[in-house]
Amino acid sequence: MNMKWLEDWFDKIEPKGKWSWLGSTYEAFHTFAFTPKTVTRSGSHIRDAVDMKRSIIIVVIALIPALLFGMWNIGYQTYNADPANFNFQFSIFNLWWFGFLRMLPLIVVSYAVGLFIEFAFAQYRHHEVNEGYLATGLLIPMIVPVTTPLWQLALAVAFAVIIGKEVFGGSGMNFLNPALVARAFLFFAYPTHMSGDKVWIANDLWGSDAIAGATPMGELAAGMHPSASALDMLIGTIPGSTCETSVIAIALGALLLLFTGIASWRIMLSVFLGGGLMGLLFNAIGYNEYMQLPFYYHFLMGGFAFGAVFMATDPVTAAQTNTGKWIYGLLIGAFAVLLRVCNPAYPEGMMLSILFMNCMAPLIDHCVVSRNIKRRERRIAR
Numbered sequence: 001m002n003m004k005w006l007e008d009w010f011d012k013i014e015p016k017g018k019w020s021w022l023g024s025t026y027e028a029f030h031t032f033a034f035t036p037k038t039v040t041r042s043g044s045h046i047r048d049a050v051d052m053k054r055s056i057i058i059v060v061i062a063l064i065p066a067l068l069f070g071m072w073n074i075g076y077q078t079y080n081a082d083p084a085n086f087n088f089q090f091s092i093f094n095l096w097w098f099g100f101l102r103m104l105p106l107i108v109v110s111y112a113v114g115l116f117i118e119f120a121f122a123q124y125r126h127h128e129v130n131e132g133y134l135a136t137g138l139l140i141p142m143i144v145p146v147t148t149p150l151w152q153l154a155l156a157v158a159f160a161v162i163i164g165k166e167v168f169g170g171s172g173m174n175f176l177n178p179a180l181v182a183r184a185f186l187f188f189a190y191p192t193h194m195s196g197d198k199v200w201i202a203n204d205l206w207g208s209d210a211i212a213g214a215t216p217m218g219e220l221a222a223g224m225h226p227s228a229s230a231l232d233m234l235i236g237t238i239p240g241s242t243c244e245t246s247v248i249a250i251a252l253g254a255l256l257l258l259f260t261g262i263a264s265w266r267i268m269l270s271v272f273l274g275g276g277l278m279g280l281l282f283n284a285i286g287y288n289e290y291m292q293l294p295f296y297y298h299f300l301m302g303g304f305a306f307g308a309v310f311m312a313t314d315p316v317t318a319a320q321t322n323t324g325k326w327i328y329g330l331l332i333g334a335f336a337v338l339l340r341v342c343n344p345a346y347p348e349g350m351m352l353s354i355l356f357m358n359c360m361a362p363l364i365d366h367c368v369v370s371r372n373i374k375r376r377e378r379r380i381a382r
Contacts, residue, residue: 052131052171058262059135062253063243063310067103067142069236070243074099074146077239099146103242106141109150113157114140121166130171132178132316133161139179139310142243143303144186152190156182176358177317180351187351215239216301217340217348220290226301233300244306247299254309263313266325271308272299274333282341290341298337307350308333317358324364332357 075095083090114137122128140157164181165174216226216238228238236246244250257263279295286292298304303311312318312332319328332353339349346352 055262056131056134058256058260059310060138062256062262063135063138063142065249065252066243066246066306067138068096069246069249070142071099071103072096073236073245074102074242076237102146103141105150106144106146106148106153106242107138109153110140110157111137113154114161117158117161117166121170125170127170132171136160136178140182143179143183143241143306146242148186152186153182155189156185159185172316175317175362176355177311177314180311180355180358183351184355216297220293220301220340225289225293226297230294230297230300233297241303244303247305250305250309257309257313263309264315264318264325266322267313267318267329268308270326270329271312271333271336274330274335275299275304275337276333277330278334278337282337298340302340302348303350304333304336307336307354311350311354312357317361319361319364319368321365321368324361324368327364327368328357328361331360 072092072095075098078098079090079095111133114133118130118133122130137157140160141153144153144156160178160182164176164178165171168174216228216233220226226233232238233245234247236249238245254263254268258265258268275298276295279293279298282291282293283295308329312329319325332350335353335356336349339346339352343349
């Protein structure tokens, strides 16, 4: 398809003179449509087709299976809880359409608020608009309950972008995962909307109420064995945050991230190893129902798989050295299971575990690098 007309249109509206201050905004849209015209003409540089924009787009594509399934599951859980409250004829498409209409406002608010702040900071600082929020803006509505009030989501997005990212310099400078910062804000500021057994299932298409439907982790926190089978949790036909329930859909996204080299396989694997080892340790103790739970159940419940694939592997906030990635991932998995079992008031654990290890990642890399330097010094001395 000939896109010369679009390129000519961009050239025509390029801000000049008194409108040159809008250069950052113009550059953001222009480079999204076309490869930048500017090139490096001196000094050492690398010419590569994979830039930040393409990397972020691959992450967005990897999220699509979990997003589509999450939309369907919203409709399924609503129908399953009380068919009388479901106004559509039962079908796969109608269930998905119901979930799509419920999730669409969350996605629109997330992108509208986040991108507005991103563009405002870019204009104020006179630098390019970073593409990182294209993924973050989709991740945030995917990890919160579908019944989250839109005004609360807007506050959480603003807090995550400003406090969790822009105050440190923007994309690539933040040390905490912005999507998890938004979820943490909601959890601590509005806990009644983020915990309990009445926050997961939409009651009607546009209302903010919810039908009671305990999640497997909520049941365990109450001292009961999960009513859902391991197969149900693997497929994802259980109550939970909008797009975190299907391990199969998450695995499809993981395969794409690993195939393209966007995410670290060391971090993904070590998170599951750390969680599995901690689960086996609690199995050996076997003091209560939660400790006796088969270790692999932890992989299927809550946001463990989603966090291991899409959150822990964030290249900005994770450890950078290869050895550090193993340590970083092992501790995330171990701490997540430890928090789940030892703190019934907070049955999830994955969010706090990743945020804590985001803070520890620089220290881990420092220790790894220092150890390598000392080892080389001893080798030279010998």
